[in-house]
Each structure stands twice: as structure tokens, then as C-alpha cells.
Amino acid sequence: MSIASMLFRPDLLAKYSANGPRYTSYPTALQFRDNFDPADYLRAAADPGASATDLSLYFHIPFCDTVCFYCGCNKVATKNRAHARPYLERLKREMALQAACFDTRRPVSQLHWGGGTPTFLSHDETAELMAATREHFTLLPDANAEYSIEVDPREASPETIAHLRKLGFNRLSLGVQDFDPVVQQAINRIQPLEMTASVMQAARDTGFHSIGVDLIYGLPHQTVESFSRTLDTMLALAPDRLSVFAYAHMPQLFKMQRQMDSATLPSPQVRLAILQRVVERLTGAGYVYIGMDHFALPTDELARAQAQRTLHRNFQGYSTRAECDLIGFGASSIGKVGDVYAQNIKDLPGYAAAIDAGKLAIARGVRLSADDRLRRDVITQLMCNLELRFDEFEAAYGIHFAETFEPELERLHGFEQDGLVSLAADKLEVRMAGRMLVRNIAMVFDRYLGQQTVERFSRTV
Incomplete structure (x- = not known):
């Protein structure tokens, strides 16, 4: 079986097509x-x-x-x-x-x-x-x-x-x-x-x-x-x-x-x-x-x-x-320093006024909570390395992964039944068919998603 045939499942792509983040950051x-x-x-x-x-x-x-x-x-x-x-x-x-x-x-x-x-x-x-x-x-x-x-x-x-x-x-x-x-x-x-x-x-x-x-x-x-x-x-x-x-x-x-x-x-x-x-x-x-x-x-x-x-x-x-x-430098640019995201003023006049006043042009941002940091790590590992090794999170964050993410792992059983992920006692792996839907899989761990926000994102497929 070719890689393409394993990756491309039209029935699943249609089933899971939804609006969702690209996770260039979390939150x-x-x-x-x-x-x-x-x-x-x-x-x-x-x-x-x-x-x-x-x-x-x-x-x-x-x-x-x-x-x-x-x-x-x-x-x-x-x-x-x-x-x-x-x-x-x-x-x-x-x-x-x-x-x-x-x-x-x-x-x-x-x-x-x-x-x-x-x-x-x-x-x-x-x-x-x-x-x-x-x-x-x-x-x-x-x-x-x-x-x-x-x-x-x-x-x-x-x-x-x-x-x-x-x-x-x-x-x-x-x-x-x-x-x-x-x-x-x-x-x-x-x-x-x-x-x-x-x-x-x-x-x-x-x-x-x-x-x-x-x-x-x-x-x-x-x-x-x-x-x-x-x-x-x-x-x-x-x-x-x-x-x-x-x-x-x-x-x-x-x-x-x-x-x-x-x-x-x-x-x-x-x-x-x-x-x-x-x-x-x-x-x-x-x-x-x-x-x-x-x-x-x-x-x-x-x-x-x-x-x-x-x-x-x-x-x-x-x-x-x-x-x-x-x-980040320039209008609208975003920086990430430690557990802080900061975005510059988006419009050129506002950006210029801040710099001319001798100030950083930061307009908005967020400081991550402990839960944000944990979920950012989870989502990053999924998006980049296509797997979660539970012991790594347990050692880094002092948690029991299966207990902390019990609702999320329960939701992932449907993905498992569709052949998108493999769930074991010690890890989660994104299977070949799930790679095209990795945004959907990561969305399971996003505690901020709601009906009011998802329409602001692009389609996952």
C-alpha cells in the first residue's frame, strides 16, 4: 500500500473537516x-x-x-x-x-x-x-x-x-x-x-x-x-x-x-x-x-x-x-519570550507612534498559566512529532497523564476507531491516516475552543 493511499481517506477527511487553529501558538x-x-x-x-x-x-x-x-x-x-x-x-x-x-x-x-x-x-x-x-x-x-x-x-x-x-x-x-x-x-x-x-x-x-x-x-x-x-x-x-x-x-x-x-x-x-x-x-x-x-x-x-x-x-x-x-519586530509581529506571547500594534500609524515615543509597540498578549504550558507542550508534540510519550509529561509536569487528560483521551477513542490514532497505556501515536487531520487531533486538547471562536479559523482540510 502506498503512503498516499494510507494518508488519503476521503471519507475521513470529509467527516473531520472543520474550522480549527493551525497552532503556530497555544493559546x-x-x-x-x-x-x-x-x-x-x-x-x-x-x-x-x-x-x-x-x-x-x-x-x-x-x-x-x-x-x-x-x-x-x-x-x-x-x-x-x-x-x-x-x-x-x-x-x-x-x-x-x-x-x-x-x-x-x-x-x-x-x-x-x-x-x-x-x-x-x-x-x-x-x-x-x-x-x-x-x-x-x-x-x-x-x-x-x-x-x-x-x-x-x-x-x-x-x-x-x-x-x-x-x-x-x-x-x-x-x-x-x-x-x-x-x-x-x-x-x-x-x-x-x-x-x-x-x-x-x-x-x-x-x-x-x-x-x-x-x-x-x-x-x-x-x-x-x-x-x-x-x-x-x-x-x-x-x-x-x-x-x-x-x-x-x-x-x-x-x-x-x-x-x-x-x-x-x-x-x-x-x-x-x-x-x-x-x-x-x-x-x-x-x-x-x-x-x-x-x-x-x-x-x-x-x-x-x-x-x-x-x-x-x-x-x-x-x-x-x-x-x-x-x-518580533514591526507592525503586527508576535514574539514569544518564556511563557509570554506579545503582539505589536497592527496598523502602521499606531506602530509608528509607539516607536516615536520611545516605547515598545506591544498592543496585546498573554501570559501562560500552568495549564497553558502543559497543553502547549502536548499540542506541539502532536503537531510536530506525531506522538505523545506520557512518561515525558509526567516527569516534566508531575502529573499522571491518563488522569489529567481523562476526558480528552476518552474523546480520542472515536479517532482510534477511525484508524487515525493508536492509544496505549503509555503513549498516543498519530497513524499515517491521521497526519492530514493532526489539527483535529490537537484540537481535542485545546480548552479554549468554542462555537464562538472556531469560525475565525480556516478549515482543517
Whole structure:
């Protein structure tokens, strides 16, 4: 029996399809409080016990030259490149404010620029921001760290890629979504194959460690046949990682999605058929199914981390750096320091006003309770390593797992009967058929979920 046939059970995918979190954090951002006290963040940052962990830095660059109609990111669409200068100046001031809160001898082993479109910045501006980062923080050598950037091939020439590598970036994440020209027209993202291919080749020529590509299924005019052609083209390009996301159509939250004709969206049945083809083609081509919508070559660090049970999740998705404290820079960015999550002001004027006043731009957040910490660990282990070893939690938290989670384990019997999990006295394992539904399995342990919140999340399948 092939991996694809074990992974893809249309009856179970239809049965369990629901709205649910992606668990880039637990509790999720819906539980962040507007009355959060930034002093909790400052205390966590100054905790002497944190000095044993590395730092991870995230920079949010919100600007885009054009807007993609499907996008739900926090972004500012503008063709005026001059908007980047004042934002860059404030990022540098924010770095100084944040650096004053931490022991900056702690090494940075992970850095990520996301957006928006980070390559909206000019070559000089990207060099300036990276130089400022090195002034304030201690970045580890190339071989010991992951320095990644999201790149729009429409905004990046081979010269841009060489420039980014020279600055220290060693991993690229490329947005593609679909190669079909009809789909590209419908989503307002015209991106010929040659653009993507030239960027990927430049990344290989300049020694990037890993190239990841994002695709989206469920977009207007997509069919099984058309997306199969996109998959075939992508496999010929051979990225190290692939993320194949399900499009979440929520025009009530994201106004630009109203620009697409909802009548052209594929039906739920076609979406499932596309997903099945994705699993068949990628696993058949030798990619390891990491979980949810992520695939990686066996040689990629992501696959190796899962095999070694060191895979983690943060606000950028799956991560190979498990124990880092994350500092977020820029409008809407989220940090995780110790047991505290803190999110910056989302709108640019509010963010600018806070930084100009010499204050951190934190707007909301949450300090985790003991129960939150336990459940975060449980959900993270499920999402990343696809198993729970009860003795590890009992040793770490001083609990008896079966008693503490008796209601949750009882609910999981239905998943067990459907062949999604295996339950034993000492552990829970996600079976191959359950990997595509790991969000549903993790949701069993989420004490915050209710009918009032689930509709704010995307579909699990």
C-alpha cells in the first residue's frame, strides 16, 4: 500500500473537516488580551534562566507592490518605495529598544523576514537592516543558524538573490501558489514560470542551504488537471520543501478576497481530489510528509528534525529551532519570550507612534498559566512529532497523564476507531491516516475552543 493511499481517506477527511487553529501558538492569538501588561514581557526577557536558550528574530515587512486577492496577511499595497524608509528607521529604533531588554550575548540561531514582501526593500535598505541587526544582536555563523527570507520572484532578480546570500540569508521561501495563467489572472498574481525558475537557480548557484515553495489549492478556476500540471512543473524545479496550503475564503474578514468570483472556486469535492493528487505526486516523488500541508526532501533539515523529534512550531510554521525565545519586530509581529506571547500594534500609524515615543509597540498578549504550558507542550508534540510519550509529561509536569487528560483521551477513542490514532497505556501515536487531520487531533486538547471562536479559523482540510 502506498503512503498516499494510507494518508488519503476521503471519507475521513470529509467527516473531520472543520474550522480549527493551525497552532503556530497555544493559546492562539484569539486569546491574546488587549489589557496585557507589557511588564510581563519585560520580566520574561530579563529572566536570568533564559540565558541558556538562543534567540530567534522575526521582522515583518508589510509592503507589497501589488495585492494578491487571496491574501490574508497584514500588508500595505503601494507602489511608492519611499514608504519603506520611515518604516526601516523605526525598525532600527525598535531593535535598540528590544536589545536593551535582553542579554544580547545570547546567540541568534534563527532569523526570518516575512511580509508583505521583504524584497520590497532596496538592496541598500536590506543591507542596512541586516547591518543594524548585527550591531544589536549576536548572529551565529552561517553553518550553525537558519536565516530565512520570504521572496516574491516578481520582485527578485538573480542579482537580488546573490545580494541576499551575501548579507547572510541561507534559506529562501518562495511564493508561487499556481503556475496556471488563468488562475494567476484571477488572483492578480501574474508570475511566469521563468521568474520562479531563475530565482531558484540563482539560490542554488549562490549556495542557499534550502529552498521552500508555497502553493495554494482551492483558488479560482483550479481543477485536478490544472493543479497536476503545476505539481509536475514544480517537481521538475525540485525545491527542498513544499507547503501546499488550502485556500481559506473569508471575504467577511479580508476585503480583497471579494475581488474574486466565488462561483469559480472549486467545490469541496474538487478540493479534496486536488489534495489527493498533491499527496500522491509529492510522496511518490520522494518527499517526506511532515504533517498538515508540509512536505520536505529526506535530506532537508525539516525532515531530519522530525526524525530526531526536535521539530517545533512558531508563527512562521514548522521550525527546526525548538527552544528559542522569539522577538518580533514591526507592525503586527508576535514574539514569544518564556511563557509570554506579545503582539505589536497592527496598523502602521499606531506602530509608528509607539516607536516615536520611545516605547515598545506591544498592543496585546498573554501570559501562560500552568495549564497553558502543559497543553502547549502536548499540542506541539502532536503537531510536530506525531506522538505523545506520557512518561515525558509526567516527569516534566508531575502529573499522571491518563488522569489529567481523562476526558480528552476518552474523546480520542472515536479517532482510534477511525484508524487515525493508536492509544496505549503509555503513549498516543498519530497513524499515517491521521497526519492530514493532526489539527483535529490537537484540537481535542485545546480548552479554549468554542462555537464562538472556531469560525475565525480556516478549515482543517
